[in-house]
Amino acid sequence: AQKVTQAQTEISVVEKEDVTLDCVYETRDTTYYLFWYKQPPSGELVFLIRRNSFDEQNEISGRYSWNFQKSTSSFNFTITASQVVDSAVYFCALSEPHISNFGNEKLTFGTGTRLTIIP
Amino acid sequence: GAVVSQHPSRVICKSGTSVKIECRSLDFQATTMFWYRQFPKQSLMLMATSNEGSKATYEQGVEKDKFLINHASLTLSTLTVTSAHPEDSSFYICSARAAGVNLGTDTQYFGPGTRLTVL
Numbered sequence: 001a002q003k004v005t006q007a008q009t010e011i012s013v014v015e016k017e018d019v020t021l022d023c024v025y026e027t028r029d030t031t032y033y034l035f036w037y038k039q040p041p042s043g044e045l046v047f048l049i050r051r052n053s054f055d056e057q058n059e060i061s062g063r064y065s066w067n068f069q070k071s072t073s074s075f076n077f078t079i080t081a082s083q084v085v086d087s088a089v090y091f092c093a094l095s096e097p098h099i100s101n102f103g104n105e106k107l108t109f110g111t112g113t114r115l116t117i118i119p
Numbered sequence: 120g121a122v123v124s125q126h127p128s129r130v131i132c133k134s135g136t137s138v139k140i141e142c143r144s145l146d147f148q149a150t151t152m153f154w155y156r157q158f159p160k161q162s163l164m165l166m167a168t169s170n171e172g173s174k175a176t177y178e179q180g181v182e183k184d185k186f187l188i189n190h191a192s193l194t195l196s197t198l199t200v201t202s203a204h205p206e207d208s209s210f211y212i213c214s215a216r217a218a219g220v221n222l223g224t225d226t227q228y229f230g231p232g233t234r235l236t237v238l
Contacts, residue, residue: 035226037229042231043231043232043234044229044230044231044232045163045212045214045229046229047121047226047227047228047229050226091163105216106153106165106168107153107163107165107227109162109163110162111161112162114160
């Protein structure tokens with residue numbers, strides 16, 4: 001069964017500090033997708049990144065970077081030089097495409113990490 | 120691109136009434152839409168998966184007669200909470216999975232959510 005663990009419930013850092021959000025997943029399959037979503041106080045989930053299980057290259061997008069380590073089943077998210085606008089709940093999620101339910105892949109979410117950036 | 124809207128954003132109703140929530144993909148066609156429920160400070164729990172033109176698939180424990188889902192077109196899905204009770208108060212979020220290559224077929228884009236309060 002799929003499982004996503006975000007062990008950090010809440011994190012607070014001072015503005016401009018770097019912060020890493022951890023995500024560990026469990027899956028039986030060799031093909032899967034990993035996601036990160038941001039949920040600001042307004043409630044809307046904002047898509048940040050999707051990573052294919054066959055692509056272990058780390059990715060950088062501005063102040064955001066992601067470290068995918070298949071060997072440890074982790075997909076960690078780092079924010080560099082944090083800003084107050086980064087304050088939100090961040091969810092890591094996993095989906096497993098299967099032939100039997102192709103097109104209906106479900107997302108399994110972690111419990112989220114509430115990040116607070118202190119000005 | 121990939122904008123999903125929900126209406127209403129907030130609704131307060133009396134116990135026993137029915138409430139309809141609309142989810143629309145504004146700039147893409149969504150063959151599949153998902154409905155989630157989120158309690159305060161908790162993760163998203165998938166309620167059901169709906170495909171255009173067919174019956175929704177409900178997750179275990181979700182009453183299909185209470186949470187009616189209709190996916191009549193490639194851009195609209197509705198969730199009707201019938202005979203709502205205070206325990207149905209929650210944040211309901213829909214997502215849409217894009218059909219076609221450009222947006223990536225494995226990414227769900229989320230609506231802004233609907234906060235339902237049943238008195």
